[in-house]
Amino acid sequence: MSNAENVLSPEYKEALKTLLFQLADDDFLLSFRGSEWLGLAPHIEEDVASSSISQDTMGHAAMYYKLLEDLGEGNADALAHARPAEERKNSVLAERVNGEGYYLETPEYDWAYAVVRNFFYAQAKKVKIDSLRTSSYQPLAETAVKVSMELYYHLMHWKLWFTQLLSSTDEAKRRMNNAIELVMKDFGDIFSYGNAKDAIEKEGLIAKEEELKANWTERMKPVFESLGMEVPAIPAASEKNGRNGEHTEDLTEALTTLSEVYRLDPAAAW
C-alpha cells in the first residue's frame, strides 16, 4: 500500500481515519484527566513525573490528530476541541472522571484508580503501539516508533506504583482491588474497533482485536503472578462502546471544560 493520500482507496482511508480517531481521542481524553490531577498528586515528585507523562500523552494525541489533518479531516485543533461527544471514538475508560468532585472546586481524586487506569491503559497502548510499528500506513508506523520511546517509561512508572501499592498496607490493597474492579468494568471497548472492526482488521493497519487482548493478558501475567494474583479477564463487551460514539456524561462534561476557551471564538488564533 502506498502512502500518498491520493492513492489510498476510499475503504482503506475510511478504516485508517476511524482507527486514528480512536487512538487520538483515547490519548487526548486520558491526558486531559491527567491534567486535572496537576498539583494534587500524593507527593511533589510524583506531580512532576505524572505531569510529564500527561504531556507526552497529549503530544501523542497531537501527532494522531495531525495525521488526520494530513488526510484532509480538517484542522487538528478543531478535531481535538470541536467534535461533539457522539463523534468521539475514545474508550469509556479514558473519559471517566478521576473521582469525586470538579477539578476547580475541591475534588477528592482517587490515586488507586489513577494508578490502575494508567497502568492497564499504558499496557494496552503498548501492545497496540508494538503492532502499529508494522502498520501498512507508513506515517502511522513512524509515529508508533516515536510514541514507543516515551511509552516505555510510562509503563515502567505505573507498573512500579501498581506493584508497590499492592504489596503494602491492607488499606492500599483494598483500594487497589476496588480500582481494578472499576477499571475492568470499562475494559470491554479498549481493544474494540467498534463497527469498523472488519474494515480495520483487513487492511493490515493494526493487529486483530483478539490478538491484542491475548498480548495484553500475556504481558500482565508476570506482574500479577509476582503479587500472587490472577490477571482479570477482559470483558467481551461493555455496556457502552466508546468506539461507536457511545459515551457517558463524564465525556460531555470533559468536552465542555477542555473546549471552554476554544469555543469563545473557534476562528481566532489563540
Next chain:
Amino acid sequence: MTNLALAATEEEKMERFMEKIEKGIKIEADDWMPEEYRTTLIKLISMHGMSEIMGALPEKEWVPKAPSLHRKLGIMAKVQDEMGHGQLLLRVAEDLLKPYGKTRGDLMQDLFTGKLKFHNVFHAETRTWGDAGLIGWLVDGAAIITQTDMLNASYGPYARALHRICAEEVFHAQHGEAIIMALAEGTDEQRAMIQDALNRWWNSLLVFFGPAAKETLGTSKQDVTIKYKIRTKTNEQLRQDFFTKYVPRILSLGLELPDKTMHYNEEKEVWVYQEPDWSELKAVARNEGARSQARLNLRRTSYQTNAWVRDALAATIS
C-alpha cells in the same frame, strides 16, 4: 569540646563566617552559620518553594482549558516546571531544617496553619485565559527579576537551585509572552481580555516586590538579606527594574498602563507611580486573599485524601 583554648568562640565563628560572606565564598549546608542566617534562609526558601507549589494552582485552573493542542502542551510543561522548582527548593529548605528536626511534612503543616506564607500573587483569582498568559508573562517576569538578583546568593545550595530555576523561568516568561502576543494581535474581545487581566493584576504585581521601607508594613527582611549577601538590591530597586523592563513592552502591545499617573522622571531616573494598595499584602498574609482559602483547602484536601498513599509507601520502604 573540652579544650577551651582550641574551641572557637561564637564571636570568632561569626567573624570567620562574615569574612567568607564578604569574600564571596559560598556557605554550604554543613558549614557553621549564625542562627539569624539560618532562620532567614529557611523563611525565604521555604516561602519561595511553597509559593512555587501553591503558584501552580492558579495556572493549573487553565491547563485543561487551554485553547489549542499547542497551548495545552505548553502550559502543562510550564506548570510542571513550577512543581519541579518547588521540589528543588523544598530539598534545600529541608537540609537547613535538619538541626531543628523538621521535615517537609512540617512545612506542609505550617502552610496549612498559615504560619508559612506564599507569595501574594498566588492568592488572586484567575478569571480568563488572559490571566493564564499574564501570569506567565508578568508574574514570572517579576519573579525573574527578584530571583536573578539572588543568583550570587551567599548560600551555595540556594544559588545553584536559582540558576536552574531562572533558566526555566525565562522559557516561562516567553511562553506567557507568546500567549499575550497572540491575544494582542487577535480580536477585540481577545485584546480586551488581556487589558482586563493587566488591570486586575497590576496592584498585585507592584506589591509582589514588597514595600520600599519597613515603615510601610512594620516589618521587612530586606536589610538582613542584604547584610548576608543573599540579595543585593532593595525592594524598590527591583520594582524599578521591573518597570524599566516591562512598561515599554506593555505599551508596545497597545495596552494601557492601569496607573494613568505613571511616568519616568528623566532627571531623577526613576519611575513615578501610584503607591499600590498595601492592604492586599496584609490580607494575604492572613490568608484572606480572594482565593487564599480555596487554594489552601484544595492542597489540604488532596494532602489528606492521599495520606493512605504516603502511609503505603512508608510501609514498603521500612
